[in-house]
Amino acid sequence: MINLQFFARYREQLDCEAEQLPWDASLQTLADVRQHLLARGEQWQVLAEPRIMCARNQELCSLEALIADGDELAFFPPVTGG
Amino acid sequence: MINLQFFARYREQLDCEAEQLPWDASLQTLADVRQHLLARGEQWQVLAEPRIMCARNQELCSLEALIADGDELAFFPPVTGG
Amino acid sequence: MRIAVQQQAFDPGEWLNRLQGDNQGTGAVVGFVGYVRDYNDGDPVAGMWLEHYPGMTEKALQGIADQASERWPLLDVQLIHRVGQLDPGEPIVFVGAASAHRQAAFAATEFIMDYLKTRAPFWKRETTPQGERWVESRESDEQALERWSSQP
């Protein structure tokens, strides 16, 4: 199982803050997971933004990072704290 | 009349915090005044330090600054505040 | 070192004073305070809501503070960031560093802010006369980060 989280503008536009995705060995990287989500249709195209940020197990990573069963993955727009 | 002031280490080593010097048109710059003081003897050689700082009328200036009757001149070691 | 993420208001002056601690080897303390401004991008701002990624936020801030401590001889780091609803004029964030000399304290505080702005999972949504809007990240913040990869 993969635990997915979305934050800020993505969370609002997807109307989804978290979901679980069954583990699927064909999803090797965060980019694969993103592609899987984009294939769901129009509403998910917000994740196509080039400046998307992501985290694996609560650490920033690149879209090319490898994932494993049980991971917590998050997608979010560029951060704006401080 | 020229009002002279000395601070910190110079004030202590000269045992002098202020003195008045009669106005003398031959003393054109702070360097001239310094030379005049150095000529007084051994005790005054502290003013020969290359890193000496000086002020004319309470503004930092170079030793080459021109002076005028009534000026307040000050000589002091490099500052160490903050 | 102390790192906090909280909804409650805080007093920046108290956080600044805490940096010296009981350490009389501290010669220099630098503190930064970020406040909610009452306008942004040309529009008046009536309020702000700060979202974050619970769990990751604290780890990210700790990681940034640790990096600063490895890079400069710091005696203390203090960092607090608010989340939730804020009014204009309220402090959002305090970051401070203590050191024997001022260069390290200045550099570390700027470094932490530059990383916080671009790497810590916070998002601002502000209330304007046109409604709610998410604050856009600034290119200048990414640029500010770049200098730390070359500079010692």
Added chain:
Amino acid sequence: MRIAVQQQAFDPGEWLNRLQGDNQGTGAVVGFVGYVRDYNDGDPVAGMWLEHYPGMTEKALQGIADQASERWPLLDVQLIHRVGQLDPGEPIVFVGAASAHRQAAFAATEFIMDYLKTRAPFWKRETTPQGERWVESRESDEQALERWSSQP
């Protein structure tokens, strides 16, 4: 803008908090605090006496703060420096700047400190086990000043 030179102790946190004032256009405040350390140049320091040049000191500090205000878009500057007898651990100086964005507040505060260290007429005499000694100026402080002549 407020500039003070005084014998009495002060509270750095109060001075930091004052920088925002009632100005809700203030987004960033940076404060620097210098403290008396309990050692210097390898010797324990039991106390410090700060001499200054009354009259010139205030003008010099005002001039430095004015220069900073011309160079960066500042909303406020606050500066206080103590003179007379101080104990280890006591604050000597507070310098702070307020601005809409953080870069100006950081740069202005560093600029003011660099100039204060090398251009304002203060002299430190410290008490060590070997007796009283005047603190020597540091070459690194002169070097810190140089960057402001090239950089914007």
